[in-house]
Amino acid sequence: MTNVIKVSMADLKVACAPDRIMTVGLGSCVGVAIYDLSKQIAGLAHVMLPSKDLSRGDTNMAKYADTAIPLLIEKMVSCGGNRRKFQAKLAGGAQMFSFQGSNPVMKIGERNVEACKLQLKRFNIPIVAEDTGGNYGRTIELDTLTGVLMVRTASKGIKKL
């Protein structure tokens, strides 16, 4: 039976075939999906902030791009994933609001995407597809068997990456 594993905001998980793995309601957050088709293992992180440096005492490594991605890779490897076969897909990082005149933190979606890309580059994981930016929310679901990432939105329909 196929289970759908749900990843919460600021969390990450690993799934094995035939399960699917999903996260709901990405706004400025970025969903980082990494998969290894040779072993049919997939991992998903729901990243909320670009860097652990922003933390003020928080210890949740899954929340920040620069700690979540290394941790996700490590977990996938310990579940039998082959790091050389890893591929990544990204979704989210929207700018839902601009809040003109207020703090630059509102470019957070863009900064999250950049930070995720930087980390994936650091680990030599190719980004094969992305659906980022815009001003709308996304729900994503990754299929461990095919590596297909389904992106669902409230008003822009469904996309398959």
Add this chain to the structure above:
Amino acid sequence: MSTWDQLNNMQVDVLKEIGNIGAGHAATSLAHLLQKPIQMKVPDVRLVSFDEIAERVGGAEHVIVATVLTIQGDVTGYMFFILHQEKAEKLIRNLFSPEASDLLNDLHLSAIQEVGNILCGSYLSALADLTGLNIQPSVPEVAIDMAAAILSYGLLEVGKVGNDALVIDACFYDQSGQDPIEGHFFLLPDPDSFSRLFQALGVTEHDKRD
């Protein structure tokens, strides 16, 4: 570090009262706009995990119409005026005409934004009067989207400190019987704002440790 796991009953009561007074003023404004009585539920003050916050308005993927504004000044944080889509449509019909079609077009959305602006403004000015603190709302923005995607903005500051947010949730509804217009005011103060709020209201740090 601001830890609110140790909020005492008195502090929770103070936050409830903040919600009560703020949302009470907002409800009065809404009653004027709609020319019908608006009722308030007793505000709920709760520490919620990031996932739970969207559950309060129907689930993470549930589409909501939300007016969002940031709060600057002595108190910082976010304020949301939240309606389910069908309730927003009903609000539009009440404001314009019962036959209004093409609901939630740009004009209607900007009307909702203005309603949200007036209501959140009443809420926050009541709060400023009560506390004597400087509380400045930003220009509001409106969005129709998944609840989690919208509400996550309110968690960005809180998220730097931990994995829970304290939400002052005030729910209102009109008295039209079946299918009332109902909605939520969510106030999410940033972690640093709590001590200022408590101080302004005479709740001392000593009480906090009890």
